[in-house]
Amino acid sequence: MQPGPALKATGRGRRRLIVNRLAESGASAAALVAVLALAIVVWSVGSRGVHALNLNFFTKGPAVFGATGGGVAPALVGTLLLVAIATAMALPFGVLTAIYVSEFAQRRIREQIRLWLDVLNGFPSIVIGVFVFALCVKVPLPLFGWGHHQSAIAGGFALGVIMLPLVARTTMEVLTLVPNDLREASYALGVSKWQTVLRVVLPTSFGGILTGTTLAIARAAGETAPLLFTCSIAGQLVDWNPSHSVASIPLTIFQYSEAPDPALHEQAWALAFVLIVFVLLTSLTARFLLDRSHRKLGAAR
């Protein structure tokens, strides 16, 4: 009787298995490194930031020089205001651009618009800040009374420019997922194109647009660079006036992190904690909902 082939790999086969095992552990280790990086950042921020959180932190303005305590209410309100302005600018333009691209444009124009939106998305946010500074902070625009100084409108505009390609691109993706059967069914009933878009296409993709916008908001809320020159000189009080320069969460973290006072460092950590919780929660929910609406639309197709 012939002995069967050895079940244990030897020589070259053994080497191949070892190389394979090494490569597999390398890939797993890389994934572990990335997850660990997130864990370390979140843990550092959480463990240092959570102490400074109290009611005063959320309701008071910064303490006068030399005094202890104080809070960051102006920064919270400012970021709310800035993000609201940015969304009011980016959402309509982003969605309308996406409708143009998916419902009207020819293929070549469609590709050009996609390309330039990607280019806009790739511009460094600091350059967008410089652009808005050169456009409406440095030079007074006769059109708007608020030229020649920093303002929440200028800052919100800069954030809006950052949000625009994000909103437009996600909306485009959702609109292309809307099944053509729905559009054709609507046309077959004699409904015109604009009513089809407004009453069939948009409602079907509403969830996707909403989550895309939420992701863009999460991104804009944490942007610092565009605000440096457009909305960085702020008072100590809560300010709702969009023509004033207002405080904001990311810029306050930036300024406090470079301040010599340890009490300010603690506030920076606490603010970072607030920001990171907001950003991670909104992105997580948005991503979850986006997946679901993709699946729903995908199944309908």
Next chain:
Amino acid sequence: MEAASVPAASRLPRTRRPTDRIGDAALYGLTAFAAAVGLLIVAAIIWRVADGAWPAIRVFGIGFVWHNEFNPVTSKFGARDLIIGTVVTSFGAVLLAAPLSVAIGLFLSELAPPSVRGPVGTLIEMLAAVPSVVIGLWGIFVLAPFDAQHVQPFLSSFLGWIPIFAHGQDKAESTVFTAIIVLTIMIIPITSSICRELFIGVPTELEEGSVALGATRWEMVRTVIVPSVRGGVVAAVILGLGRALGEAIAVSQVIGNFTPLKLTIFAPGDTLASRVANQYQGAVSNLHVAALIYVALLLLIITFVTNLAAQRVVKRFEFQRTGGD
């Protein structure tokens, strides 16, 4: 759409009512206008930044790029060291992030069981959502001291004979090296999620065929997956590079904002983006402001070219894969 071809047309309302004609035209006009505004903004960005930089361009010309003094007091400005700093930090980060990202992409697409795949993928995408100012804050107070006390002495004692790893200042916390690590953390999620998508897109039949012929998983990756997505991986890395080139806030928090540049990465330095972020508010003269906008213009050009290159690569790659459909 022609109502006339339907038998009972006379009893139906006319389908092209005037309101519909107006509505269609209005929606078309409105959406085309919005799309045009987006393109206009891109043009306006290039125009306004070039225009703002004009006073400095007139004074320093193209020599700005290789002149290395950046001194507001004597009004002498040049960006050489900033460009070098930008290139060193970005390429350093890409060198670290590219292999890690490819490995993560492989782990998520080929290796991990489905129950691990989803959560780990989400966690890595969450890393992309962490605002840069928060990473910078962490960089100043956690990463920089750790680097100064443990990583730098270790690396420079082993690799110190190579000039760029030479021992810099004693216990320097703000260093080019720390900036490289911060940038690496920021671009890993971008490149790795693109890599994952690419690897998932490789047809399963090819992978199964390779394994059926007796290849190990690693051999399958090396001989089937990597060759078929090489172009895409290059594009992913270029996109990560673009992000690293333009990052201002986190870098300016950890790099120390100092020129002239030292040869070693264990010393403070500066980049284009971080110089703009750092000096804009303290600008002392109109020429200083213009010089900083000139720096921003250089950054704009560099990232513009980088992104277009990535787009070209993606396009060619898609063309190859679909055979031009």
